[in-house]
Amino acid sequence: MPLAMSSSVKHAVIVAVGTELLTPHKIDTNSLFLTERLNNIGVEVIQKLVSTDEPEALARALEYAIANSELVLVTGGLGPTDDDRTRDVTADILRLPLVPDASLLGLIEERFASRGLAMPKANRRQAEVPRGAVVIDNPRGTAPGLLLTDDKSKTKIILLPGPPRELKPMFESVIMRGLIGDAGGAHVYRRVVRTTGQTESHVDELAQPLYRVWSTRVPTISTTVLASLGQIDLHLTLVGADRVVSNAALDVAVDELKVKLGSLIYSADGETLPEVVGALLVGNNLTVGVAESCTGGLIASRLTDVPGSSAYFQGGLTTYSNDTKVSVLGIEEELLRQHGAVSEPVAKAMATKTRLLLDSDYALGVTGIAGPGGGAPDKPVGTVCLALAGPDEFLKVRRLSLPGERERVKFQASQNALDLLRRALIRPARP
């Protein structure tokens, strides 16, 4: 098959194109996804470049990349505007003429027509293809991907669009079609074990003894700890030739981690916390509602990010002001006066009233001070009170002190609230 590359591709260079990627505010993250997928088929990334879209600089970057690797992935600069130069600069340095591709033009026109629009003239450029290039369809945009070969060095060059949602499915299809090769059967296998509720050093301390065991075992498993907001993930990686053996070794390792970390782990297969909570609710045929103050709708929004959440998400009430806590939820003014809006009794009342109002099995109540204003000596910014009401007079309350600025407090509060619900669902209260 003329399209398939030799399976000997071992090294790649990634070139990200875009003047905005050289400003203080924007960074190339596509290369992380590409690296992961390349690693999976045994290809290592040996260098990365970021170039402006200025043609001369871009040409130098591409020439350097082509001279230094068997495979070059170029992302960005395939759009319809004047500063999108990747296609012509690449054609130019490979000395290939650009020729219009009629079927591609038809596809692009169709995309616009399906949205009731005429194709702007500028988009014609996207249907021009360097002679001999393999076109990679873009189901999510107008810029097609292109696979080219440098005649001299035999280096393969793959041009991909910059927007991640277009790039990702296109690169998956590049891999599926075997355009890069399969690295002699060796793959990188991975598991992502996700935890919440503890610090990085605590999780690391608990898991540490296992790292040593795994590093001496055959096949060897290496571990990376990745901390993000309200979450510590452990990435387990193994390079192996046999799929069954590799997966079995990782499954054993995950089981060993589960013994060490217990219910700190909420997922071992990449599921998000709202997905895990959703699956537990569906599995138990239960519903949930939320009343939010400081999280401002974030918990409801995260729960409804999950397809099918209408099966268990009853509704959410963002009672941001004291007025709405009284008028919408029916919280007694006396309670607010006595304890303040950010207090355990108010969180409890929010959860209990919401459960009745929305007729759900469980309900969360969240009230707190996200900042930067509103803090007080006894209730500083980051103070959050959570309550979960459930069947059979089930009621749990938590008071938290969360670090960071507004959006971080909001996110961590939502993470804690969802985890409170998760823990209730894995250990249902018996009367």
Add this chain to the structure above:
Amino acid sequence: MPLAMSSSVKHAVIVAVGTELLTPHKIDTNSLFLTERLNNIGVEVIQKLVSTDEPEALARALEYAIANSELVLVTGGLGPTDDDRTRDVTADILRLPLVPDASLLGLIEERFASRGLAMPKANRRQAEVPRGAVVIDNPRGTAPGLLLTDDKSKTKIILLPGPPRELKPMFESVIMRGLIGDAGGAHVYRRVVRTTGQTESHVDELAQPLYRVWSTRVPTISTTVLASLGQIDLHLTLVGADRVVSNAALDVAVDELKVKLGSLIYSADGETLPEVVGALLVGNNLTVGVAESCTGGLIASRLTDVPGSSAYFQGGLTTYSNDTKVSVLGIEEELLRQHGAVSEPVAKAMATKTRLLLDSDYALGVTGIAGPGGGAPDKPVGTVCLALAGPDEFLKVRRLSLPGERERVKFQASQNALDLLRRALIRPARP
């Protein structure tokens, strides 16, 4: 002064060294800080590279960087361990011998002594300096920075340690000491003009005539178009010596854009859409409430991401099920039966009822099909109905067909809803 560089430095290349920066989980962020500081003194970053610490690959990357710029910043690989090769590889390609620096050795020994430790042998390497290099002290670590010059190209090379807390103060001192020069007082000035409601090609077509004018004007303004979900940003950049002149030139350009793009522009100073809406509400002493179905709380959450939003955000009702549309909002069941939950009449009713229920000046009602399930031939996934109710029987309704999967539909629906509110606030309805 022999240390000061010529003030003509205009362009820099940044090289980040470290094999871990070529994995799927770690990214070079030092370059963002360095870019910001360089821009402030009028130096533009024209390319970035990430290299492994493998000596041959690193040498090629450094040679390429030196050939392509007057200034090369290299970060990482200055530590004491075997895989820290930046110092010797750089000395090697510049053909400079490494000589022990006695005073540096003293400093490093002192650092260990102050912590009651003897200096490990490995750290001796850190006191070896390519002949003629300027040493930059590292108050927070043992690896000193180094300033070198390539005799042939006259390119300056600055080696900095990888850990951000060591790199940052060292680079500040590089700038303070004038080692890069002050570019004759030239700085990079920027404006970010944000628009919503139109496609990239449409915005580009409208702005196109201005790009040409700006590129020939003195001072020259260059433009980059950045498309993200529900948003097209124009970045205007100018390198100038005089702050007042530069800002005035950018202000003129922004005004010219405003004439071309009109109310498509929602911000010219980097504010987000929820911030702009918030400022308009505060400025007019008005409040808003929201009733959300398909956006699931996202609009409320975005509005409350803004500090001080409690001044104008009355509350949000996420009525996800038909039941809660009836029980919480008081929508008539007959209306839902007749038109379906995703319809203009239901969106209108949601907005109108919410405005009364939450006692707000304006209220948004949003209902739609976020997918992947729930679509029908006459109402496919992505169908969203928006309504905005306001004072004096003000009522606007929109029906949208939004592309993409669930989270994208949610975000775009929230963007359209906030923009509907923004447009009402900039052009208040008069009875």
